[in-house]
Structure formats: structure tokens, C-alpha cells
Amino acid sequence: MRDVNKFVLGMAFLRFFSGLMELLAGMIMLKLNEISKALMVNSLLAFLGPTILLSTTAIGLVGISDKLSYGKILVIFIGVGLILYAVRKVG
Numbered sequence: 001m002r003d004v005n006k007f008v009l010g011m012a013f014l015r016f017f018s019g020l021m022e023l024l025a026g027m028i029m030l031k032l033n034e035i036s037k038a039l040m041v042n043s044l045l046a047f048l049g050p051t052i053l054l055s056t057t058a059i060g061l062v063g064i065s066d067k068l069s070y071g072k073i074l075v076i077f078i079g080v081g082l083i084l085y086a087v088r089k090v091g
Helices: 006-032 035-067 070-090
Strands: none
């Protein structure tokens, strides 16, 4: 068995965690069976999504920081910021 890169492992773990939270939230919504409560659960997920995005991006950038120039890292952060800005404006 080959060794898994610790940065890739961290990113994958966060994505597995995020997916698990999505599944659990769906089950909780079905169990609660009330629109107002389901919206509250959904609101918690709205916070979780960007947090996971920022965390996985940060881990990935730390993992390749020695291979990227400061300019490229800045462009990546600007891109992530624009994604978050656009999602917030739509919602």
C-alpha cells in the first residue's frame, strides 16, 4: 500500500465529513417533517459549505505553496473570494 499525502488526506477527510453532514441533514429534515425546522437545518449547511471550501483550499495551498508564486496564490484566493461573494449575492 502506498503512502497517502497528508495534505490530500486532510482535504479528503473534510470532503467526506461534508458529505456525511449533508446526508445527516437530509435525514434530520425528514425526521422533523416541518418546513421551518428544515430551513433551520439548511441554514446550518449554508454555513458549513463555505467553511469546508475555504478549509480544503487552504490545506491544498499549504501543500503546494513551495511550487506556487505569491501571485498565483493571490489569484487563487481572489477566485475563492469571488465564488463566496457570488454565492452570497444569489442567496
